[in-house]
Amino acid sequence: ETGVTQTPRHLVMGMTNKKSLKCEQHLGHNAMYWYKQSAKKPLELMFVYNFKEQTENNSVPSRFSPECPNSSHLFLHLHTLQPEDSALYLCASSRTGQMKESPQHFGDGTRLSIL
Amino acid sequence: LAKTTQPISMDSYEGQEVNITCSHNNIATNDYITWYQQFPSQGPRFIIQGYKTKVTNEVASLFIPADRKSSTLSLPRVSLSDTAVYYCLVRGGGADGLTFGKGTHLIIQP
Numbered sequence: 125e126t127g128v129t130q131t132p133r134h135l136v137m138g139m140t141n142k143k144s145l146k147c148e149q150h151l152g153h154n155a156m157y158w159y160k161q162s163a164k165k166p167l168e169l170m171f172v173y174n175f176k177e178q179t180e181n182n183s184v185p186s187r188f189s190p191e192c193p194n195s196s197h198l199f200l201h202l203h204t205l206q207p208e209d210s211a212l213y214l215c216a217s218s219r220t221g222q223m224k225e226s227p228q229h230f231g232d233g234t235r236l237s238i239l
Numbered sequence: 240l241a242k243t244t245q246p247i248s249m250d251s252y253e254g255q256e257v258n259i260t261c262s263h264n265n266i267a268t269n270d271y272i273t274w275y276q277q278f279p280s281q282g283p284r285f286i287i288q289g290y291k292t293k294v295t296n297e298v299a300s301l302f303i304p305a306d307r308k309s310s311t312l313s314l315p316r317v318s319l320s321d322t323a324v325y326y327c328l329v330r331g332g333g334a335d336g337l338t339f340g341k342g343t344h345l346i347i348q349p
Contacts, residue, residue: 126282157337167283167339180337214282225271225290225330228337230282 127151130215130231137205138239145200145234147215155221156198157228158190159214167214173198174221202236210238243327248344257314259343261327264308270336272303272310275326277342283326287312322347 128149137143149156158170172180173192187209189201198215212235216228244262251257263272271290275283287294289301289310300313314321325343330336 126284128282159339166341169337172337212280216282225288227273227285227288228275228283229285232281235280 126229126231128215128217128229128231130213130234132234133232134235134237136237136239137202139205139207141205142201142203144202145213145215145236147198147200147231149196149198149215149217149229151217151229153217153219153229154195155218155226156192156195157216157218158198158200159216160211161214161233162208162211171200172221179221205236205238207238210236212236243329243340245325245327245340245343247341248346250346250348251317252348253318254316257317257321257345257347259312259314259325259327259345260309261312262309263327263329266307266329267331270307270329270331272301272307273328273330274299274301274310274312275328275339277324277326283339286325317345317347319347319349321345 131146155174157172159167161167169182170184171190176192187204191199212233214230214233216230218228219226273288274286276286277283287299287301289303291303294301302311326339328336
C-alpha cells in the first residue's frame with residue numbers, strides 16, 4: 125500500500141474511444157504527477173500539478189488531457205489515442221513540487237492497451 | 240539539469256552485499272540524491288535519499304563522497320526479491336530532476 129491508488133489497473137480501448145484514468149492519494153500531498161512508461165523504456169514525465177495548478181506539460185500531445193480538481197485527485201482524460209500510446213501510466217505524489225528533498229510516492233499504474 | 244549515469248545491469252548472489260554507483264558530475268549545490276526501486280508492472284518505490292556523507296535506513300545505505308559527484312546505494316545481504324530496476328535521481332527544485340533514466344537492472348541469483 126503506497127497511499128496512491130490508480131484505477132482502473134488495466135484498460136483496453138479502441139482508437140476512437142474516450143476514457144479517463146483516475147489517481148487518488150491519501151498522503152496529504154500537494155503535488156501530483158503523470159508519467160508514461162512504455163515497454164523497456166524509462167519513465168517519461170508527462171504532467172506536473174502543484175497545489176492544483178499545472179506547472180509542467182512535457183510536450184504531451186493534446187489527445188491526453190489532465191485534470192486536477194483538488195490536491196488529492198488527478199485524472200488523465202484520453203481520446204483518439206494511437207497504438208503507440210499503449211503503455212503503463214503511473215501517477216505519483218509528493219509533499220510539494222518545489223521541495224527538492226520531497227520524494228515521490230507512486231501508484232501501481234494503469235496498463236493501457238490501444239487496439 | 241544534473242544528468243545521472245548508472246550501470247545498465249548488475250548480477251549478484253543471495254546473501255551478498257550489492258553496491259550500485261551513480262555518477263552525477265554536474266550536481267548543483269542544492270540538489271538531493273534519491274534512489275528508487277521498481278518491480279515489473281509496479282510503480283517505483285522510494286528507497287533512500289541523501290545530501291552528503293552517509294545515510295542509512297532499514298533497507299539500504301547511501302554513501303555520498305565530499306565532492307558529491309557520485310553516490311553509491313548499498314544493499315546488505317540481498318535476496319532473490321531484490322531483483323528489480325534501481326533508479327538514481329538528482330533533484331533540485333520544480334520539475335528539475337523528475338526525469339528517470341534507464342536505471343540499473345539488478346539480478347540476484349540463488
